[in-house]
Amino acid sequence: MKLYFASGSCALAVHIALAEAGLKYEAEAVDLRAQPHKTASGAVYTEVSPKGYVPALVLDNGELLTETQVLLQYVADQVPEKALAPKAGEFARYRLLEWLSFIATEIHKGFSPLWNPASTPEQKDAAWAKLASRLAYVNEVLSSREFLIGKFSVADAYLFTCLRWTGFLQKPLTLYPNVLKWMERVIARPGVRQAMQEEGLY
Numbered sequence: 796m797k798l799y800f801a802s803g804s805c806a807l808a809v810h811i812a813l814a815e816a817g818l819k820y821e822a823e824a825v826d827l828r829a830q831p832h833k834t835a836s837g838a839v840y841t842e843v844s845p846k847g848y849v850p851a852l853v854l855d856n857g858e859l860l861t862e863t864q865v866l867l868q869y870v871a872d873q874v875p876e877k878a879l880a881p882k883a884g885e886f887a888r889y890r891l892l893e894w895l896s897f898i899a900t901e902i903h904k905g906f907s908p909l910w911n912p913a914s915t916p917e918q919k920d921a922a923w924a925k926l927a928s929r930l931a932y933v934n935e936v937l938s939s940r941e942f943l944i945g946k947f948s949v950a951d952a953y954l955f956t957c958l959r960w961t962g963f964l965q966k967p968l969t970l971y972p973n974v975l976k977w978m979e980r981v982i983a984r985p986g987v988r989q990a991m992q993e994e995g996l997y
């Protein structure tokens with residue numbers, strides 16, 4: 796299968812999942828600054844993925860799959876023995892889904908005003924205040940667990956990917972010491988380092 800990504804974007808979560816799963820994959824960068832967005836091999840990206848954003852996964856049968864939460868679960872389910880997601884139907888799977896939905900809607904998209912050059916300083920402050928309240932919750936949860944659902948899962952890959960952005964945005968996580976310790980545990984994983992290396996981030 797082939798992952799379309801932009802370095803350090805939310806697609807890193809799927810890249811980490813692929814590396815952690817030990818699956819065979821190709822990865823092609825997409826230049827999101829180019830208009831229209833272009834792939835490294837020169838294709839107009841909307842011809843690959845009509846939604847025009849990363850990540851996108853092209854499966855070996857040619858099917859195109861999108862949406863980070865879905866790709867994470869698809870990858871995890873290919874290699875159940877790696878336990879990157881609890882089995883479908885088990886209650887623990889709903890805990891994973893609860894995290895994936897929280898990360899997608901409360902964290903990932905919570906960053907949007909901070910990236911948007913059209914946001915006013917007040918809008919950026921309000922967005923960070925909202926994110927800070929979500930981070931306080933995550934920090935509390937991580938006071939008693941190593942990873943979000945107890946052991947490492949694709950939810951950790953997704954949250955880690957989003958929280959890396961605080962570095963670019965110069966928003967230190969010092970108020971969230973459990974989050975910082977958890978980030979160290981995540982980055983210590985060989986699959987995480989492999990994906991980051993492949994995106995030129997490590």
Ligand SMILES: N[C@@H](CCC(=O)N[C@@H](CS)C(=O)NCC(=O)O)C(=O)O
Pocket residue numbers: 804805806827847848849850861862863864899
């Ligand atoms: N709903 C999508 C959103 C993905 C998304 O926000 N991708 C961003 C990078 S993190 C992107 O490609 N932005 C460029 C664009 O929208 O043109 C998902 O969950 O996968």
